[in-house]
Amino acid sequence: MQLILDNIRKSFDDKSVLKGIDFTFEKGKIYGLLGRNGAGKTSLFNCLSGETRMDSGGAFLRRDEVSLPLREEEIGYVFSLPILPEFLTGYEFVKFYMDINRDKIQPGKTIGDYFDIIRFEEEDRHRLIKGYSHGMKNKIQMLCFIITRPPLILLDEPLTSFDVVVALEIKKLLREMKQDHIIIFSTHILQLAADLCDELVVLNNGVLQEIPADILHSPEFEERIIALLKDGGEHD
Amino acid sequence: MISTLNTIMQIRGASGANRLLYYFGRLPLVGKLVNDSVYSRTSVKKTFTVVVLILKIIWGFLTKFAYLGLIVYLPVVLAAKELTLPEQYDLYLQVLVLLSFGVGTVSNAIILEPKRDKYICVKLMRLPADKYMHAVLTLRALTFFIYFVPAMMVFAHVYSAPLWQGLLLSLLLSLWRITGEALHLWIFDSREIVLVKKNGLVWSAIGVGYLLAFVPLYTGNALMDMDGVMFNLPLSVALVVLGALSALYIARYPGYRNAVDAVTKIDDPLLDMGRMMKEANRKQVETQEKDFTSNQLRPGQFADKTGYAYLNAIFFSRHRRFLIQPIQRRLLIIGALFAAGLLILLTAPDTFSKLVQYIMSTLPMLVIVMSFTSIGERVCKAMFFNCDLSLLRYGFYRERSAVLSNFRVRLLRISGLNLIPAAAICVVVNVLILLSGENWGMTDTLIFSGAILGLSLFFSVHHLFMYYIFQPYSTELNVKNPFFSIMNSIVLGVGIICMQFQSTPAHFAVTVLLASAAYVLIALFLVYRYSAKTFRVK
Known part of the structure; x- marks a missing residue:
């Protein structure tokens, strides 16, 4: 399975943010999307998820030589600011979410099983989401894609809000899940990217560039990336 | 300096x-x-x-x-x-x-x-x-x-x-x-x-x-x-x-x-006046933690429901403040007016019969009365702010089938609630007129009641229809879509124009019923066709 981005363009007013994104993402890999603040990482995710409309271009999923346009339900999107209906308890939200996506659930799994996967405390499950911490909300969002297992998973600046223990748990979880999914996560924390990702992609000047694998594990990785980002930044 | x-x-x-x-x-x-x-x-x-x-x-x-x-x-x-x-x-x-x-x-x-x-x-x-x-x-x-x-x-x-x-x-x-x-x-x-x-x-x-x-x-x-x-x-x-x-x-x-x-x-x-307004707006509809007892958060209390019915059951149960209380208040007012009517009947029968004649001659006023009796706008605001604002970020919630099934559940709930004061008004007005001994037959009773219930349904659909088609609220909860205000004014304007027409109760009732039926059908059709596109966070 592949995710093919074909010449995606997006501008806001007269500022063009995405200037023709062409890229192919492969199943079984975790991609780190690097970019400076304002480079358009969230815009790209929003375009892919259907949240905002792209000006031109398209995104396609290719399975066995057949490419079809990417559909909203094929995407799991974790927002950098977790957005959940706050009048529900975590348990109720997950139950609702499971009801809606009944056809996609692994048979035999219960709500309790899912909460256990993300190690969510028993007594917190029946509290209002309104009272949850940032990290707890993020976990619930992650649970959404654990439940429905969409082929494409987008994570916008995840892990930054987690404490070290939870971050490690989530990292393990992502690694366990990666063989069946295309996982892209945006970040500007280089260490995290180098640590977790199989491939690095840089969004700079409105286009995507792949970072060669040898740079990813070379000692001067950090300097090379920063040089790359700076270089592009000057053209803005 | x-x-x-x-x-x-x-x-x-x-x-x-x-x-x-x-x-x-x-x-x-x-x-x-x-x-x-x-x-x-x-x-x-x-x-x-x-x-x-x-x-x-x-x-x-x-x-x-x-x-x-x-x-x-x-x-x-x-x-x-x-x-x-x-x-x-x-x-x-x-x-x-x-x-x-x-x-x-x-x-x-x-x-x-x-x-x-x-x-x-x-x-x-x-x-x-x-x-x-x-x-x-x-x-x-x-x-x-x-x-x-x-x-x-x-x-x-x-x-x-x-x-x-x-x-x-x-x-x-x-x-x-x-x-x-x-x-x-x-x-x-x-x-x-x-x-x-x-x-x-x-x-x-x-x-x-x-x-x-x-x-x-x-x-x-x-x-x-x-x-x-x-x-x-x-x-x-x-x-x-x-x-x-x-x-x-x-x-x-x-x-x-x-x-x-x-x-x-x-x-x-x-x-910062802007922020003050924003917070005041939000307070008006915000979920408050103290609204819920721990009993209300008990798991399994809506276990018989699933999906959107489950979501809405919880939503309506946790936002009683916007639903039950206004209805209670309206019933109280209707009850008080009824009591006042009875009191006048006992103390000053002449005034009472004049009053009843007045009510019968000003039936078109009911359009305005019902517009104030129906709840809806604040409920829609609460739905937007507490529920849809966050869930609309999810692809599954924006799908057509989801939007429609959600709309259906909500429409039934709001109409049901609005029918309570409407029924109360029917009873009160009919009883008062019958007590006065005016000429008011079975057909009149039925037609009049039909008009009231029709109007109630009309306003229930109206608020929700406006919300789903124009989705007027921004995250600050101020109304952003000018069409929303324009449409609302038109509906109120039509109501006021109705008041100018002098007609028999039967004519009025039939007109109202037909107009509401037409509006409801058009509204439902538009929601059915377009809401999946229009119902978004803007």
């Missing part, structure tokens, strides 16, 4: 110009000329800064005219036009003294006023607090005087008083207000009390002052020979001396840093 003043004016000018550009950009057609690059083009901005300054000065003069004209002069004319001109002048001066010398001194002092400008200049831009305050207070005293002079002189002329009285009055008022500022500062210095933030005190002063000012207008003449009192040498000298001493105190005061700090706390809502 001139350079400080210059800096302050530049900061104010720049932010004023930015705001003007921003709103200009929101205008239809010409707004297209403004794009984001304008904000960085200094020459354009300089022009705008000058424009803002000129507008501000004009505004300054105009507000004084408006104040004297609308708040002082107009009430005097309205209340005492049969008095002679000098008597009216006394009243005018009396009102002016009570409001400007009295109320204004308490409520409208700027020395300890929480203000964004103060926060920006002193806290963010690090202007020394004493320099800032000196400059601002000087500017205030001068402009206060200058803006008042023309208006005061014009109104003196209106009363055929000598012009110098207007000039002198402006001067005396300005000096007195400087004394007032000094007093506020002195109270803060000795007691650490910020008078302008004591809302109870300020509003009491305003209430008492306005009462004292306006009630005597209707009881006759002014209490004193006001122009004699105001325009004499001893008082003028006294005010000049007081003003000068106060100015000296203000100029020499050493602790402005404290005075500024005391009123520029970052979380002070008075610093």
